Amino acid sequence: MRKINLFRFCQEKKEIIEKYIYAEQKIQLINDPKFIMKIQKQEDELKAKPYVLKSYQFPFLLNAATAFVSHLWQVVPYKLIFKHATISDYTKELIYPIIISPLGHQSFQSFCTYFPILPYTMLLNGKFMGTWKMVFLFFSNAILSSLITYLYESYRNEKLGIQMITPKTTGACTSLAFAGCFAALSPTHMIFKKIPFVVIPICSGIYEIEEFIREDEENCRLAHIISLIYGIAFGLILRV
Numbered sequence: 214m215r216k217i218n219l220f221r222f223c224q225e226k227k228e229i230i231e232k233y234i235y236a237e238q239k240i241q242l243i244n245d246p247k248f249i250m251k252i253q254k255q256e257d258e259l260k261a262k263p264y265v266l267k268s269y270q271f272p273f274l275l276n277a278a279t280a281f282v283s284h285l286w287q288v289v290p291y292k293l294i295f296k297h298a299t300i301s302d303y304t305k306e307l308i309y310p311i312i313i314s315p316l317g318h319q320s321f322q323s324f325c326t327y328f329p330i331l332p333y334t335m336l337l338n339g340k341f342m343g344t345w346k347m348v349f350l351f352f353s354n355a356i357l358s359s360l361i362t363y364l365y366e367s368y369r370n371e372k373l374g375i376q377m378i379t380p381k382t383t384g385a386c387t388s389l390a391f392a393g394c395f396a397a398l399s400p401t402h403m404i405f406k407k408i409p410f411v412v413i414p415i416c417s418g419i420y421e422i423e424e425f426i427r428e429d430e431e432n433c434r435l436a437h438i439i440s441l442i443y444g445i446a447f448g449l450i451l452r453v
Contacts, residue, residue, distance in 0.1 A: 268339035271347050275316075276332050279384060282317035283324045286382075299380035300362045300433075314362075315355040318384040323432070327385040330413060334391040337410075341398045342451055350394060350447055351387065354440055358386035361436040381433050389417055389437055390444035397448025414441060 285294060296303045297310060298317050304310045318324035338347060366378040392414045395402070402410040418441055425434035 268342075268344050268347075269336065271344045272332065272335035272339055275335065275351065275387075279316045279318075279328060279331060279387070282313060283328070283384065286317055286319050287321065295380045299382050300359050300366070300378075301380035302377050304359070304363065311359040312352070312355055314359060314381075314383045315351070315387045316384060317382045319382045320431075323382075323385060327388040330388040330392050330417075334388070334395050334413075337395050337402070338391055338398070341395070346451065347391075350390060350444070354386060354390040354443055355383070357443055358383040358390075358436045358440050361439050362433040365433055365435050379430070381436075383433070383436055383440075385432065385437050386440035389414070389421075389441040390447070392417065393441045393444030394448040394451075397445045398452060414445070417441060 282298060286298070295301065297307065298313045299310060299319070300314050301310070318328065335347065342350075362381050362383055363378065366381060370376075370378050396411045396414045400411055404410055418438065421434050421437045421441065424432070425438060
């Protein structure tokens with residue numbers, strides 16, 4: 214049988230114990246008054262915080278509103294809806310068309326051209342900018358595009374000898390502004406990892422300029438171009 218050196222065994226055991234020293238486990242008592250007060254304070258702070266829209270909620274609301282207003286254009290008689298949903302001479306009195314007009318597309322062709330851009334670009338923008346920045350971009354662009362539309366249409370119709378301006382919707386301006394903004398925020402973004410996103414605002418810009426030169430009377434192309442430029446400028450400011 215193999216002899217065991219008891220003294221050597223005990224010495225090795227002692228060295229192992231001295232080598233590995235474990236810290237005492239710290240346990241926090243949940244019944245401690247200080248701990249209970251801490252939890253209560255955290256709960257009160259959460260209750261006191263105002264409700265904030267998440268970045269995906271505003272895009273959903275804006276897209277739903279755009280689809281709804283555009284649908285109204287297809288089912289409501291023109292004479293009933295144009296005062297409330299276009300930029301026209303009635304806008305000076307009603308004011309609220311400044312907000313409704315950027316939500317609607319007067320024709321189905323315009324809806325199919327510009328609306329598909331809106332959901333995708335807004336969801337992408339939500340990753341880079343908070344909800345309230347998107348809200349600000351929408352309202353500021355709505356005011357800008359409405360102002361440009363009113364001034365340009367007044368100028369154009371005055372040259373033609375027409376007293377009242379031709380009513381126009383500015384739904385395309387919203388899509389172009391958000392597309393331009395995201396192109397500035399993330400110029401290297403790829404669609405399906407194959408197509409550069411910047412192709413959308415570039416092609417849109419070329420198309421709008423060509424239609425403006427052709428003097429398209431159905432849409433205020435100048436407002437479209439300025440909204441695209443404004444969106445790009447807004448995105449560049451956020452990047453600084």
